[in-house]
Amino acid sequence: MSTAVSPAEVTQARAARRGEVIVEFKEVWKTYSGRDILAGVNLQIRRGEVLCVLGPSGTGKSVTLRHINGLTRPDAGDVIVFGESIVALSEEELSPVRRRLAMLFQGGALFDSMNVEDNIAFPVREHTEKTPAEVSRIVAETLNMVGLPGIQRKMPSELSGGMRKRVALARSISLEPEVILYDEPTTGLDPVSSEKIAQLIVDVNHRLQTTSVVVTHDIVTARTVSTRVAFLHQGRFQFIGTFDEATSSSSPLLRDYFRAMGFPCGTGVFQAVPKGD
Amino acid sequence: MAQPEPSATAIFYRNLGWLRFVDRFGRKGSQTVEYLGGLFQMIGETIAASVSRPFYSGELVNEMDELGVKSLAITGLTAFVTGAVLAIQTAYSLEAFGGKQFIGRIVSLSLVRELGPILTALMVAGRVGSGITAELGSMTVTEQVDALRSMAISPIRRLVVPRVLAVVFMMPVLTAIADVLGIIGGLGIAVTSIGMTVQDYITSIWQQLAISDIFSGLGKTVFFGFEIAAIGCYNGLQVEGGAAAVGRSTTRTVVLASISILVSDFFLTKLFLAF
Numbered sequence: 011m012s013t014a015v016s017p018a019e020v021t022q023a024r025a026a027r028r029g030e031v032i033v034e035f036k037e038v039w040k041t042y043s044g045r046d047i048l049a050g051v052n053l054q055i056r057r058g059e060v061l062c063v064l065g066p067s068g069t070g071k072s073v074t075l076r077h078i079n080g081l082t083r084p085d086a087g088d089v090i091v092f093g094e095s096i097v098a099l100s101e102e103e104l105s106p107v108r109r110r111l112a113m114l115f116q117g118g119a120l121f122d123s124m125n126v127e128d129n130i131a132f133p134v135r136e137h138t139e140k141t142p143a144e145v146s147r148i149v150a151e152t153l154n155m156v157g158l159p160g161i162q163r164k165m166p167s168e169l170s171g172g173m174r175k176r177v178a179l180a181r182s183i184s185l186e187p188e189v190i191l192y193d194e195p196t197t198g199l200d201p202v203s204s205e206k207i208a209q210l211i212v213d214v215n216h217r218l219q220t221t222s223v224v225v226t227h228d229i230v231t232a233r234t235v236s237t238r239v240a241f242l243h244q245g246r247f248q249f250i251g252t253f254d255e256a257t258s259s260s261s262p263l264l265r266d267y268f269r270a271m272g273f274p275c276g277t278g279v280f281q282a283v284p285k286g287d
Numbered sequence: 288m289a290q291p292e293p294s295a296t297a298i299f300y301r302n303l304g305w306l307r308f309v310d311r312f313g314r315k316g317s318q319t320v321e322y323l324g325g326l327f328q329m330i331g332e333t334i335a336a337s338v339s340r341p342f343y344s345g346e347l348v349n350e351m352d353e354l355g356v357k358s359l360a361i362t363g364l365t366a367f368v369t370g371a372v373l374a375i376q377t378a379y380s381l382e383a384f385g386g387k388q389f390i391g392r393i394v395s396l397s398l399v400r401e402l403g404p405i406l407t408a409l410m411v412a413g414r415v416g417s418g419i420t421a422e423l424g425s426m427t428v429t430e431q432v433d434a435l436r437s438m439a440i441s442p443i444r445r446l447v448v449p450r451v452l453a454v455v456f457m458m459p460v461l462t463a464i465a466d467v468l469g470i471i472g473g474l475g476i477a478v479t480s481i482g483m484t485v486q487d488y489i490t491s492i493w494q495q496l497a498i499s500d501i502f503s504g505l506g507k508t509v510f511f512g513f514e515i516a517a518i519g520c521y522n523g524l525q526v527e528g529g530a531a532a533v534g535r536s537t538t539r540t541v542v543l544a545s546i547s548i549l550v551s552d553f554f555l556t557k558l559f560l561a562f
Contacts, residue, residue, distance in 0.1 A: 101436070101441060104439070108436070108437060119429060119433065122429075122431070133438045133440075136438065137439070
């Protein structure tokens with residue numbers, strides 16, 4: 011990214027290209043220990059949307075996510091990111107693609123040998139030539155954005171689970187990526203922290219004009235953040251559409267899933283709870 | 288009367304133990320090949336990454352301190368005590384032949400050519416090899432290594448290269464210090480218990496030790512250091528599962544690094560003797 015382009019111009023340019031397909035799965039297969047986790051997955055992710063990947067545990071939601079930045083490679087099929095097939099790229103060749111993506115890991119994956127400031131500054135120092143003062147400003151801004159100002163000197167071990175995830179989110183957005191991949195962002199958090207994270211996902215998506223892919227089994231979060239949901243079952247996406255379409259679907263699979271998650275379809279539960287946005 | 292032909296099932300069961308052995312042997316063999324293949328691939332990538340940019344010199348200095356300087360106490364103590372014990376044992380064996388004046392020569396030659404390098408390497412394998420596997424293993428299971436990859440930063444460049452180079456650079460230094468401390472340990476015993484003078488002890492060492500002895504001893508440790516760090520890093524990056532898997536990998540590193548040191552010592556000794 012050229013230094014002559016201001017962040018506002020970048021977000022404007024991104025906003026102008028909303029809706030174009032930036033990630034595409036074509037018949038992706040992945041087998042672990044003789045079991046087909048992904049069995050011919052097809053999916054298109056459009057610029058600017060928040061796509062929530064839902065589905066029962068162990069169905070390959072996280073595996074799907076890890077295919078987008080090449081952490082996992084498919085056994086067959088193709089994954090196209092920013093118009094380029096990434097399945098045959100070496101780690102070195104993947105670097106330019108990975109710099110445009112960021113991933114929020116389930117446990118935060120903060121580097122426990124570094125304090126909060128160094129964690130957030132890490133990708134900035136690695137990939138840009140910014141001065142220490144600029145780096146400090148970016149760290150302070152991103153920490154403000156996630157609602158944790160002034161904790162630069164704390165070590166990850168001193169933070170709660172929710173704070174750790176918010177610092178990890180701050181690290182993810184420090185380079186203003188085009189796509190953010192969230193792996194179970196609210197798992198293990200109390201409802202208040204979950205709500206904060208969900209709100210942050212919406213805010214970040216809006217303010218930085220990013221595209222988000224959120225793997226979750228938290229229906230409330232999916233409802234708050236999603237523009238579309240994709241339901242993964244038996245290695246394939248059985249449903250892709252808006253959250254409201256999912257809850258009003260007549261598919262027995264979806265009805266059983268939402269019932270099992272404590273949100274029975276067609277009972278008015280979703281309509282009764284005001285949406286977080 | 289002729290015995291009836293045994294059925295195919297009977298033959299199968301008769302050979303079951305043997306078949307199981309072949310099966311287990313085959314599996315173990317293929318696992319070993321897979322392990323060595325992965326290890327050598329990582330070694331190749333490490334060598335390629337250590338001669339190209341970007342290079343993390345700050346990390347290298349940190350690791351030289353962490354893995355090298357902080358190992359000095361344990362390797363120094365080991366050599367010092369070994370030198371002293373060697374002097375006692377040599378005096379005991381040579382007393383009958385009146386060869387006490389050779390203690391300095393024997394202690395110094397044994398230490399510089401063999402015991403200094405091998406004991407230092409084994410102590411470093413225990414302290415540093417296990418530490419590297421535990422640290423990288425914990426980073427792997429908590430997805431910190433994946434986080435690096437997702438940020439387009441190579442774990443080989445960032446984590447493996449500084450550790451391998453740090454151990455390779457520090458092993459000869461640690462060994463040289465260990466050699467000196469071992470000789471001092473021997474001197475202490477020679478002077479206090481055997482009745483030699485400091486002058487005699489040092490003179491006998493000067494008369495015996497050649498540059499080639501020192502070169503052969505220190506040269507081997509570069510290879511030992513590489514083996515320890517490469518095995519430590521690879522086992523750390525290969526951990527799958529949780530804390531128990533990290534523990535198993537750590538043990539594996541100490542065992543494999545120790546075996547690798549002892550076996551390669553044999554060949555390296557032969558190699559250095561040829562020059």
